[in-house]
Amino acid sequence: MSATRPGHKPKCKRCRNPAVVQLHSHHTAFCRDCFLLYFQRQVQRAIDGERMFSREEPVLVAVSGGKDSLALWDVLQLLGYRTTGLHLNLGIGAYSVLSRTKTEAFARERGLPLLQVDFGAEGHAIADVVGLTRRPACSACGTAKRHHFDRIAMEHGFPVVATGHNLDDEAARLLGNVLRWDMNYLARQSPVLAPSHEKFARKVKPLFRLSEYETAVYAFLRRIDYVIEECPNAAGASQLLYKDVLQRLEAEMPGTKQNFVLEFYRRARSQLFAGNLEAPTTCSRCGLPSHRPVCRFCSLLDEVAAKRQGVRPLAQTSS
Amino acid sequence: MSATRPGHKPKCKRCRNPAVVQLHSHHTAFCRDCFLLYFQRQVQRAIDGERMFSREEPVLVAVSGGKDSLALWDVLQLLGYRTTGLHLNLGIGAYSVLSRTKTEAFARERGLPLLQVDFGAEGHAIADVVGLTRRPACSACGTAKRHHFDRIAMEHGFPVVATGHNLDDEAARLLGNVLRWDMNYLARQSPVLAPSHEKFARKVKPLFRLSEYETAVYAFLRRIDYVIEECPNAAGASQLLYKDVLQRLEAEMPGTKQNFVLEFYRRARSQLFAGNLEAPTTCSRCGLPSHRPVCRFCSLLDEVAAKRQGVRPLAQTSS
Numbered sequence: 001m002s003a004t005r006p007g008h009k010p011k012c013k014r015c016r017n018p019a020v021v022q023l024h025s026h027h028t029a030f031c032r033d034c035f036l037l038y039f040q041r042q043v044q045r046a047i048d049g050e051r052m053f054s055r056e057e058p059v060l061v062a063v064s065g066g067k068d069s070l071a072l073w074d075v076l077q078l079l080g081y082r083t084t085g086l087h088l089n090l091g092i093g094a095y096s097v098l099s100r101t102k103t104e105a106f107a108r109e110r111g112l113p114l115l116q117v118d119f120g121a122e123g124h125a126i127a128d129v130v131g132l133t134r135r136p137a138c139s140a141c142g143t144a145k146r147h148h149f150d151r152i153a154m155e156h157g158f159p160v161v162a163t164g165h166n167l168d169d170e171a172a173r174l175l176g177n178v179l180r181w182d183m184n185y186l187a188r189q190s191p192v193l194a195p196s197h198e199k200f201a202r203k204v205k206p207l208f209r210l211s212e213y214e215t216a217v218y219a220f221l222r223r224i225d226y227v228i229e230e231c232p233n234a235a236g237a238s239q240l241l242y243k244d245v246l247q248r249l250e251a252e253m254p255g256t257k258q259n260f261v262l263e264f265y266r267r268a269r270s271q272l273f274a275g276n277l278e279a280p281t282t283c284s285r286c287g288l289p290s291h292r293p294v295c296r297f298c299s300l301l302d303e304v305a306a307k308r309q310g311v312r313p314l315a316q317t318s319s
Numbered sequence: 320m321s322a323t324r325p326g327h328k329p330k331c332k333r334c335r336n337p338a339v340v341q342l343h344s345h346h347t348a349f350c351r352d353c354f355l356l357y358f359q360r361q362v363q364r365a366i367d368g369e370r371m372f373s374r375e376e377p378v379l380v381a382v383s384g385g386k387d388s389l390a391l392w393d394v395l396q397l398l399g400y401r402t403t404g405l406h407l408n409l410g411i412g413a414y415s416v417l418s419r420t421k422t423e424a425f426a427r428e429r430g431l432p433l434l435q436v437d438f439g440a441e442g443h444a445i446a447d448v449v450g451l452t453r454r455p456a457c458s459a460c461g462t463a464k465r466h467h468f469d470r471i472a473m474e475h476g477f478p479v480v481a482t483g484h485n486l487d488d489e490a491a492r493l494l495g496n497v498l499r500w501d502m503n504y505l506a507r508q509s510p511v512l513a514p515s516h517e518k519f520a521r522k523v524k525p526l527f528r529l530s531e532y533e534t535a536v537y538a539f540l541r542r543i544d545y546v547i548e549e550c551p552n553a554a555g556a557s558q559l560l561y562k563d564v565l566q567r568l569e570a571e572m573p574g575t576k577q578n579f580v581l582e583f584y585r586r587a588r589s590q591l592f593a594g595n596l597e598a599p600t601t602c603s604r605c606g607l608p609s610h611r612p613v614c615r616f617c618s619l620l621d622e623v624a625a626k627r628q629g630v631r632p633l634a635q636t637s638s
Contacts, residue, residue: 178497179568179575181582183590241571245564249498252560256498263500271502 052204060158065099067219068164091125132307137233147297153201168212172242197289371523379477384418386538387483410444451626456552466616472520487531491561516608
């Protein structure tokens with residue numbers, strides 16, 4: 001996919017007006033209005049086709065302040081769904097401050113309800129967790145995010161949590177899972193993950209049919225003011241390497257990413273993992289569902305607490 | 320994997336003599352003799368671990384004249400197996416002439432039996448087939464190769480055909496199959512493919528644990544004179560793109576290729592495709608096994624014959 005080529009004036013495949021965006025993997029081009037319609041239809045198709053949620057169900061939308069999650073919240077609102085935003089303040093310095101500001105401005109301008117959780121106030125700002133435990137930032141962050149998504153959904157009665165994962169996110173994750181043949185992660189990778197426990201919310205990804213480029217174009221055309229910076233912890237993450245490699249394949253063979261992800265969901269996944277998922281029990285600490293006696297999040301908090309107790313005297317000694 | 324770094328003098332992990340080769344994905348380094356021993360052991364492990372063939376069974380070794388197939392023939396001979404070479408003269412100009420010369424010289428110097436099939440004499444030199452049918456060269460070539468492997472094995476009583484596919488070949492093929500989620504090809508990709516029909520030979524890949532780099536080092540250290548040029552038809556083939564992309568991943572994360580292929584064979588494949596293979600029937604034309612009434616090879620010959628009849632009058636008209 002690319003912007004329109006200079007000197008070449010493609011027309012919208014729908015209305016024949018001048019096109020503003022070309023989508024090579026779909027062999028098509030659109031003007032502004034038809035692209036926005038196309039985008040909405042792809043989201044509607046994802047929601048209906050995968051039975052993600054109905055118009056009656058309240059949807060908790062996880063919003064980071066980036067283009068994907070704000071585009072998601074915007075389009076769900078336009079499509080007439082009942083949405084509430086959930087912003088997690090991760091405690092990653094200036095990046096988190098900016099993310100919060102953009103998210104709050106988006107909600108305020110549109111009069112949309114926004115819930116927030118502050119990792120710092122909860123005692124596990126990601127910057128501290130990484131410094132104390134030496135865990136990979138993305139792994140610790142993911143554990144904490146999943147915990148709060150489920151907790152807030154349960155406490156506020158949301159049956160479903162929607163995240164802004166796009167086609168590129170799904171393709172990168174799928175490539176990583178496939179390179180390791182991680183059968184558990186492969187079995188759980190889905191555009192809609194039905195709750196395996198009464199305290200789990202349904203997790204859905206309404207943007208899974210749309211590429212990162214398409215969500216960026218959507219955010220631009222809808223004049224959404226989002227955080228452009230990548231999370232500083234993401235630099236060097238394997239997800240970025242996978243995206244890079246997939247982009248290389250996509251450039252040579254347009255449609256590769258789409259086929260890889262959609263065929264996995266359409267045929268491979270169901271054929272491969274029918275009924276393979278194990279139901280979780282309950283974490284003895286926080287009471288949320290877990291595959292282990294103490295869930296990953298509570299284990300993370302334990303590790304942070306232990307390090308804090310161990311680290312302080314050392315810091316005093318050295319000063 | 321790379322050659323040893325200048326200024327840095329690594330030692331053989333086995334005997335502590337100066338190393339001549341470093342294998343990053345194995346976190347090891349070897350001198351000449353220990354590398355050759357390592358290589359032989361990896362091949363023996365593949366043969367025994369996958370029950371490819373016994374020392375009593377005559378093995379037909381498909382030899383192109385490239386490093387992989389000649390390294391395979393060489394190591395099987397050293398390990399004491401009963402081998403006969405089969406060289407297919409593909410009819411791809413100077414490349415095929417050189418390939419044949421190198422293969423014949425290898426067999427002659429070692430006093431090894433060599434069978435040959437000439438695609439030109441059989442009426443389907445690849446250069447002609449591609450020119451006439453406009454089929455992708457690698458696809459037409461693969462169809463013809465598989466046919467003659469099975470035919471020669473059957474006519475000469477070989478229960479098993481060994482090919483020189485290495486870890487990089489397997490990784491590239493697996494990546495292509497996974498990107499398309501081609502369940503039939505995935506189900507059939509294996510280091511040992513048991514014959515699904517009495518007229519099929521067992522197909523085995525004794526080098527599947529060894530990388531392209533390792534077979535190149537082996538061929539160099541064993542002073543094997545092989546064709547260095549790639550097949551001219553392979554330029555731009557998707558296999559090369561896949562290899563390139565996998566090399567990029569391997570450079571950042573050593574061991575990726577090995578894990579990708581070996582984990583697929585060890586766990587994923589058996590878990591995913593238990594008993595999924597359909598047994599073939601018989602081609603009504605050539606009598607060899609086929610999943611269709613007329614096999615792919617006979618269909619290819621039909622297409623070549625039809626084009627020859629159609630093309631000649633046109634060529635006469637224009638002259």
